[in-house]
Amino acid sequence: MSRAAFGAPAADPAAAPAATGREASPFGKGTVLAVLVVGLIAFLAMLWFISAGDTGGDRENDGGAHAASVGLNGYAGLVRLLDGAGHRVEVSRSPGGLETGDLLVISPSPYADPAEIGALLEARQYQGPTLVLLPKWRANTVPDRAPEEIRERFKQGWVRLGLAIETTWTDDLPAPYTFETALERLEPDDSAAWEAFGMAGNLPARTIKHALDRDTLEPLVSDSDGLMLAFNVLGEEGSDFYERAHWTVIVAEPDLVNNWGLADPARAAAALALVREAGYGEDTRVVFDLTLNGFSGAQNLLSLAFRPPFLAATLCLILALMIVGWRAFMRFGAVAASAPETGFGKARLVRNGAGLILRAKRMRLLAEPYAALAQRRIARALGLKRADEAAIDAALGQRLPDETPFSARAEALREAERPDDIVRAAKALDELARKLTP
Known part of the structure; x- marks a missing residue:
């Protein structure tokens, strides 16, 4: 049974002036909507930054020989070259990128674990082509003790190249990937020439790093003396590897493809041809791995x-939340004008009492008291000193001549037996009281 049906005391019109919904609300609808939109954007931004995490940033541009480095020995230029040539390029920080079926480019460090590299190459034999860029230079960033005018000339990631080094871990790779490297240092008057794919040119340094010749290796780029600068691992002729394995191309001389080497247009063209030769031609999609260089980004559920494919479900969830929020916002709208609310304790007492009456099924006992309460309220609203039914009917006939007399409505309530009839008759008295109240 509602509070209105059992006559919560009506507010005094003089004590509670009427207020429209917009006057009663401290904020306009536009302000509330703006707060919701800003909060939603901030929440989505927070989720994005949590999910993205620390991808490395300047920490990756550390002067190392990898795809995120802009130093002379890095390969950020190769990434930009391939992207500008129309290839789809990805720089992967996830271990899952090593399982791609596209061309995988790895650049292990001078201290790489041969067992790890060998296991990776063996796993990719029938998975996809691989391009291995060997390290060559000892590189150092500008030291803190260097003069300020020198340090100001160095940008983030720039390096100073030191001595060239051989790669020893290639000796311990599993067959047929095993090979040895060597360094050839030319005289000051000599130039390091190269030739491949119908092109030729000179290397930027007079120290050449090459692989020692073997029957299982096919030269792709050579110098003027026939030294192998880049080659394809063929394996033993007639073997399953020779017949079925994807190409594994190894660049022993990284100055062909690193940032220093790509400064020359001829070497840049040769580097592009080498990548396409190792992959699937002009349609090659290239994945540069950074996990072997220590930049592995751990994935989480967020x-x-x-x-x-989870992005579609996330977008649907976000859209559903926006719809629910908008629906809740429009559901309530402006604040409706109402009389002062009953205090919390009184409201609880009313609900508990009404619940007890409903459980006891004694609603008929409320009919007579409610009729008497309504009689006093209506008499007070009509300005009568005595709450007499005849006087109320007479005054009501002057104020609301078309309304059913109070006595008839009160009698209908007293005679009601069923709960629905009692509620209906009580509402009729309450409606009459509201019409007499400003």
């Missing part, structure tokens, strides 16, 4: 939520 980051996966913003990656395909």
Whole structure:
């Protein structure tokens, strides 16, 4: 049974002036909507930054020989070259990128674990082509003790090249990947020439790094003396590797493809041809790995939520939340004018009492008291000193001549037996009281 049906005391019109919904609300609808939109954007931004995490930033541009480095020995230029040539390029920080079926480019460090590299190459034999860029230079960033005018000339990631080094871990790779490297230092008057794919040119340094010749290796780029600067691992002729394995191309001389080497247009063209030779031609999609260089980004559930195929479900969830929020915002609208609310304790007492009456099924006992309460309220609203039914009917006939007399409505309530009839008759008295109240 509602509070209105059992006559919560009506507010005094003089004590509670009427207020429209917009006057009663401290904020306009536009202000509330703006707060919701800003909060939603901030929440989505927070989720994005949590999911993205620390991708490395300047920490990756550390002067190392990898795809994120802009130093002379880095390969950021190769990434930009391939992207500008129309290839789809990805710089992967996830271990899952090593399992791609596209051309995988790895640049292990001078201290790489041969067992790890060998296991990776063996796993990719029938998975996809691989391009291995060997290290060559000892590189150092500008030291803090260097003069300020020198340090100001160095940008983030720039390096000073030191001595060239051989790669020893290639000796311990599993067959047929095993090979040895060597360094050839030319005289000051000599130039390091190269030739491949119908092109030729000179290397930027007079120290050449090459692989020692073997029957299982096919030269792709050579110098003027026939030294192998880049080659394809063929394996033993007639073997399953020779017949079925994807290409594994190894660049022993990284100055062909690093940032220093790509400063020359001829070497840049040769580097592009070498990548296409190692992959699937002009349609080659290239994945540069950074995990072997120590830049592995761990994935979590939140980051996966913003990656395909889970991105579609995340967007649907966000859209559903926006719809629910908008629906809730429009559901309530402006604040409706109403009389002062009953205090919390009184409201609880009313609900508890009404619940007890409903459980006891004694609603008929409320009919007579409610009729008497309504009689006093209506008499007070009509300005009568005595709450007499005849006087109320007479005054009501002058104020609201078309309304059913109070006595008839009160009698209908007293005679009602069923709960629905009692509620209906009580509402009729309450409606009459509201019409007499400003």
